[in-house]
Amino acid sequence: MDGRPVLVCTEFEDATADLVIAELNRRRVPVLRFDPGRDFPAHVLLAAHLGADGWGGRLTVGDRTADLSAVRALYHRRPSPYPTGSGEQAARFAAQENRRGLGGVLGALPGCLYLSHPQAIARAEYKPAQLSAALRTGLTVPPTLITNDPGEAKAFCAAQPTIYKPLHAGAYEIEGEPAGIWAAPVEAGEIDAAVSRSGHLFQAQVPKVADVRAVVVGEEVFGARITAPPGVVDWRAEYQNLTYERVSCPEEIGGALVRFLATFGLKFGAFDFAVTADGTWWFLECNPNGQWAWLEGAAGLPITLAIADLLENGASQHE
Incomplete structure (x- = not known):
């Protein structure tokens, strides 16, 4: 791949990344797109060498190869998570090595701008x-309470109009269908012992x-x-x-x-x-x-x- 490439790490279907890649193509900026969590090691070949100036070597995806020492930027969009290796011991070990090997090199490229660095995200x-x-x-910032104490939660909700929202917008399903957990009003009378089962975020409703x-x-x-x-x-x-x-x-x-x-x-x-x-x-x-x-x-x-x-x-x- 000629020139200083931009690496785009994202899932297979990502219309947002497509917009940026199309614009970079229009500007004739070389782009190498792949999904680290899914493509490595089956479809990605890594040969990274540590030298006096940091990591160099090559990253090959299909028939395209990028010089790691020449990467100008890495766009960390929405890559699939690295597999956890939930099977036998050897598979778990390999999964962690993949994450820390490829992921570690991608996070330590010399002279590379990160949008944004995965660890910062x-x-x-x-x-x-x-x-x-x-x-x-x-x-x-609105007054906020994070607690697993039902009494604290009840007192907070009684003091002002309050909303509850999750601390992490992770995957959630209802009867097998994907669902979102949206911010929603909550009153003191709705608070019960279930609050003690996890951390909860309550915030004054603006x-x-x-x-x-x-x-x-x-x-x-x-x-x-x-x-x-x-x-x-x-x-x-x-x-x-x-x-x-x-x-x-x-x-x-x-x-x-x-x-x-x-x-x-x-x-x-x-x-x-x-x-x-x-x-x-x-x-x-x-x-x-x-x-x-x-x-x-x-x-x-x-x-x-x-x-x-x-x-x-x-x-x-x-x-």
Whole structure:
């Protein structure tokens, strides 16, 4: 593969990554796309050598080969998880070696810009860390309780209108069908001993008039105001009934978002805010690898171009 390639790590079907790859192809930037968790070792050949300047060698996917020392950027989009090796002992051992071998090399490439580094994404997925970082960077955060104590939960819910939301948006099924666990109102009378079975996140319900998703790429901030039907707490449960418009992010908010990403070593973040009638933007959460493609057309946000710019320029322009 001629030139300095961009590695794109994502699952087989990823329309969001497709947009970025098409733009990089238009710019004649070489791209090598693969899914580490599924393609290695059957369809990917790794030969990494450690030298004075760090890791070099080659990564081959099919009939295309990338020079590891020349990778300009790695776009960590939505790769499949590395297999856990749940079978016999030898299979478990091999699965861990694959993850730490290929994953370790990909996370230690010299002169490579990461959008974003997989370890940085993993750190930023913890909501308690997000909420404290948001406060430190100057964002407004609703009162929040994380507990497994039913008494604490009941008292918190009795003190103000409250919502519950999961600490991790993992896979969940109801009667064999995939389902989402959305943020939902909860009252003190609904709290029972089941709270003691796991950690729970309760948060004061903000009397919002709209939501905003702010997508940050490097230091560029793109905002979309999202209006849901009256009474909807979590707009993600009402995609078919939403309206969007492009919105400018207040300067002080934009600066705080860039500082937030720097706290975790991220180059990208999809932030969710609740906006109240007085114009206050209340920080709810940040998805360090969140979706954005549907907003590009709905609100006219040139996010594909911003991501392609970052990947094309690589680390030399941004580190």
